[in-house]
Amino acid sequence: MVNTADTLFIMLSTALVMLMTPGLALFYGGMVRSKNVLGTIMQSFVILAVISVEWVLWGYSMAFGPDLAGVTGTLEWFGLNGVGLSPFAGYSETLPHLTFMIFQGMFAVITPALITGAFAERMKFGTFLLFTILWATLVYNPICHWVWGVGGWIRNLGALDFAGGTVVHISSGASALAAALLIGKRKGYGTEPIHPHNLPMTILGAALLWFGWFGFNAGSALSCGPLAVNAFVATHVAAAAAALTWTIVEWIYRGKPTTLGTASGAVAGLVGITPACGFVGLTAALIIGIVAGVLCYFAIVMKTKLGYDDSLDVVGIHGVGGAWGALATGLFADKAINAAGANGLFFGNPGQLGIQALSVIVTIGYAFIMSLILLKALDWIMGLRVSPEDEVSGLDLTQHNETAYNL
Amino acid sequence: MVNTADTLFIMLSTALVMLMTPGLALFYGGMVRSKNVLGTIMQSFVILAVISVEWVLWGYSMAFGPDLAGVTGTLEWFGLNGVGLSPFAGYSETLPHLTFMIFQGMFAVITPALITGAFAERMKFGTFLLFTILWATLVYNPICHWVWGVGGWIRNLGALDFAGGTVVHISSGASALAAALLIGKRKGYGTEPIHPHNLPMTILGAALLWFGWFGFNAGSALSCGPLAVNAFVATHVAAAAAALTWTIVEWIYRGKPTTLGTASGAVAGLVGITPACGFVGLTAALIIGIVAGVLCYFAIVMKTKLGYDDSLDVVGIHGVGGAWGALATGLFADKAINAAGANGLFFGNPGQLGIQALSVIVTIGYAFIMSLILLKALDWIMGLRVSPEDEVSGLDLTQHNETAYNL
Amino acid sequence: MVNTADTLFIMLSTALVMLMTPGLALFYGGMVRSKNVLGTIMQSFVILAVISVEWVLWGYSMAFGPDLAGVTGTLEWFGLNGVGLSPFAGYSETLPHLTFMIFQGMFAVITPALITGAFAERMKFGTFLLFTILWATLVYNPICHWVWGVGGWIRNLGALDFAGGTVVHISSGASALAAALLIGKRKGYGTEPIHPHNLPMTILGAALLWFGWFGFNAGSALSCGPLAVNAFVATHVAAAAAALTWTIVEWIYRGKPTTLGTASGAVAGLVGITPACGFVGLTAALIIGIVAGVLCYFAIVMKTKLGYDDSLDVVGIHGVGGAWGALATGLFADKAINAAGANGLFFGNPGQLGIQALSVIVTIGYAFIMSLILLKALDWIMGLRVSPEDEVSGLDLTQHNETAYNL
Amino acid sequence: MKKIEAIIKPFKIDEVKDALSQIGIEGMTITEVKGFGRQKGHKEVYRGAEYVVDFVPKIKIEVVIDDVMVERVVETIIKSAQTGKIGDGKIFVYSIDEVTRIRTGEKGKDAV
Amino acid sequence: MKKIEAIIKPFKIDEVKDALSQIGIEGMTITEVKGFGRQKGHKEVYRGAEYVVDFVPKIKIEVVIDDVMVERVVETIIKSAQTGKIGDGKIFVYSIDEVTRIRTGEKGKDAV
């Protein structure tokens, strides 16, 4: 039966998660050069439009619709056919099915938006748009089905992913790696200074992400009960802890703490706790946050050494942070927190860590390879990258006929 | 009897709608030249102050108070006299009367703020402020009473306006046309380049508007039930669809999609679905969004040809989008979605379209003529427009002794 | 017993209050010079990280844990030991204890962030961070315990502070005065122009503060009932009224209304109504707002005359506004609004004003003296102030190796 | 070769550019500058404190031309930039030793 | 006529302006520029990567004056802009062929 408070909870959580995509647009937009800020923001904003439409047309059906052999939903729910105001018990007995659908839609939106950080400042808008639609259809929808869909094979293995560690962060992180490798470095990367053009914008974006993440994580409880409370508090604790550790590590390692570092740490912590927040206690949340802050910091330092240009560190933060979170769930999960979950290694069930590791590896593998194939094909058909002249002039002018600032 | 979940829903919706006015301030502020950004933001911000006070003093009473001949509320509820914590069944049986009052107050705030886009960059602050108070009193309050007040004559005709297509968007759009015609073009309009000075600010504004609009539309169900869910999802679908179609149409028509276009499309879709969201199904929402995106785009292209300077396109987006939404409600309304509503043309009730058309025409006519009279009178008494020197120097310095940026 | 709607209400309020700290970061960040914007934002942002961790470790236990002689909580609840999902009746019978804890945590975060406005543009980051942790531990936690903790001596006196007039605003305002006096004026203060560098950023911050304040004040009812509704409406009315009066007073006094003034007025009103919103009626709220707008404006004008450099007017707005609100509660409190409260002077109970005055004086005295001692000690150990060269170069570069803008 | 440097009011820039184009000037460089002079600055008020800002936004136009054009260019600028109000700005004329076009290495007259 | 062009540290601008006003200079134009020289730049760190920024913010002051004033103006600038630390900047003196006031068309000395 529909529960009013739960419905309200998920509607508001949906609004919060919706705000994360523009938040991400600002977070990313502040980090690029000023000639590319609109191009960068646009990539997120247009995804909010296009994937929302894709989701109600075929995305939701593929991800959550009637299962086909554990690997995808069928198109039976195409155009939300049969998705109405009464609950669909497979996902929630207390929410209108449409409420669950729209909440999940916001996850489908932000995931491809995360990837855009990898190819920032150099991708053709048309190719990007097509890639996004294909990626949503061929990568996001299936992975989402595997992990969360009734009948999905990873779900059936017993893998735990409370709010999207694998579905959202690992999938986008792995695809980001593929994209960064394939599209190549930005002109001048490593030789010219490529500085963020507006860090207060980035901080604002991080703040909106943090704010929206309460809906993302607590909302994933789908009901306004103790689980949501636990997820809410765990989310905040991990974000704060990671922000703090990144700050401290950078302070020690570089001599000064940076604002961008603190904000990046917060995001790393939020990513890390995402799969775990509804399965682990608060001490675990603190530890997950602390480790996420350190781990993602060094993942980013490493990138500079490995030499690929994952421009806005999608791999280092979402890939590494998401993988850490998924594995940490296998360590710290506790049935005392969530009876419907499982115990992790530290609660006597080492098998869970294996299952988590498997889900991580499969997600990385599938997302990476599929993205590689898609991008390679699109490169061949229409080109991934703007011309060198356009790259120098910037995406704003060349892709959108606009200038961001006339101050 | 007061329902806790409903109360919570509307309190939070009120907070969301409150945020829309600063959101609008940024949406508009980014589009003007940098010398006018504070002046533009200030117009919205001060409305939040002054109309909130006006509303609790006499506005609410005029709009929703005891009916006088169908045309206005009396002043019986002046100063919220008798408006307390128990429900007023005429509006909601489950909300404290004060909750309904404050929710409606936010609509009263944003409506005159919308108009400010028409006379941006050239209006005297003092005159603007007086105009706003008079307009709220003589235009908004009566129209609101007609359409939503118990006893209001348009309400009694059976016109449907779920969340303010006529009350908010058409009334402000028609008044904007009057204002643009009367105040005349900005100095240099058509001859000098008048570019937006900060498009990321505009995008942020659009994002906050979209976010707040969930409260605006879903909240208008006044209860956290299926109707709210339908309105919520319809709102998102229409916004996304309109953002997408505007993007595509501009891409085809101009060769490139613009960021401002995508954001404008989203707003157009949100406007279009506003009157309809609690009466129509999701397929209709998709269609309403698609048409809103195309229609408002061409309305704006048309403006450039007609030659009046509706600076930030209040007419093209709120006027045209609102009118389309009100008429579309007459096409797609479906009693299966909202039993308390009516069927539209496509559900066998052509009469509804007539009623909708009538409400549109009356609102346009009344708002346009009253605004013309008010502005003409104010022009005569104290002047509408800053001096040409002040216009060149900008509103920030000349009206407020401030400079927006010292970067 | 846990109530779902209340839990939801407080979770969402917590999210809203969380957003206030980044909102404050922007509000303050826009007012400093562009070379210090990141340093200023960082101070708030890092507090969100560090105090959140401090709070779950020892802060909550000191503030709300088992009472020790009325002056502090013990460390029995260290690390949230025993703070779980069932309610702790001393604070709320319907909220999970963790929900109450995290809601209060956001108050603990924003309070020291408010102080940073006093020493903006010149404090060493390391010293600031240590000061914040010590201040939270030795000033905030005890005062919070006195006023709100079960067994706290000011609470036991019957002092009324609905949402933090003394705990949050007076404590930070008094400490800000100590800090401003001790650290001294900014280089060039009074001789060079020191203009805000980005007022639209400040306005955005004010908007987010206003938005979040609904959670701050209404949420302090801890239950989604009539009290929350009253607090919500009172908050909005007072904010609007104060914004309006500040605007008008400045218009009269200086010849023109400023945007920064209107935004500052809104914040002043929000501060003023904070202690009162759950005890007074709406007419009182209107009066409190009006007076707050005037009073804080002149407090700021006075500062310029007294000559200390409270850079972003923490004393004038939070100190004076908070004190006014606490005293006004002693004037306008009405048991008809809140039976669990008390009557104020105008409702026949002059004693309440005395109690309020006492709580104000004690809070000012304690916070001022403790802050003076802490800062003096830190100055001696590690220095409060950056070197004159670093002050000229700005905090962004010298404390964080960053530049805010590359436009 | 000569360089003409004119400090003008910002809102006049399009007019001046068009006027110069019409007399055959094909290139110029402009810079946002701030001027101090007879034209009064303005007052700004922040949080109750008043500041007088003496510097006024101006635009500097630089045009390098052949000696024979000097008079004509100066007159064109005067005509198109004049409002008759204080603060219209100045025109300075300098001698230049040499001009080179980077793209081709051309020197002198041919380079501009 | 001569043009004095001084590159100075930004925080010295008010002092220099006041000093020049005091010796009777009634007009000047300033520009935000970036300098490269003996004064070291600074380090910036973004996401773990270190950048050295060589260019340091400076302000360029331009004053056009009569020949007889040159020495005095140069000295005044030196006095008011000097900190004694590397990066204080330079003063360049140029000859000018002609000065015109746009508002009135006045030439030479009368124009400044």
Next chain:
Amino acid sequence: MKKIEAIIKPFKIDEVKDALSQIGIEGMTITEVKGFGRQKGHKEVYRGAEYVVDFVPKIKIEVVIDDVMVERVVETIIKSAQTGKIGDGKIFVYSIDEVTRIRTGEKGKDAV
């Protein structure tokens, strides 16, 4: 002493700076400017209205040097700033009467 003033494409600035450093130039000043010339501007579109923006972002480099260095500096700039496409910019050479280092009061060659 001479001043070399070069208008170049913004993305060439690091290359030019490095090239100048290598031939021993120890100081320079740069300014963000906008150029108008043979290089076409670009189109911008806002809310369906099209604008042509003629001014293109450029960077102006100023280097004051001893007379003997002029040729070498000009050639170095040409080499490092050239792309061969329209809009590469110009180099102007001026004579300077006097150079002073603010910090020390040194004049002439020693001052740069």
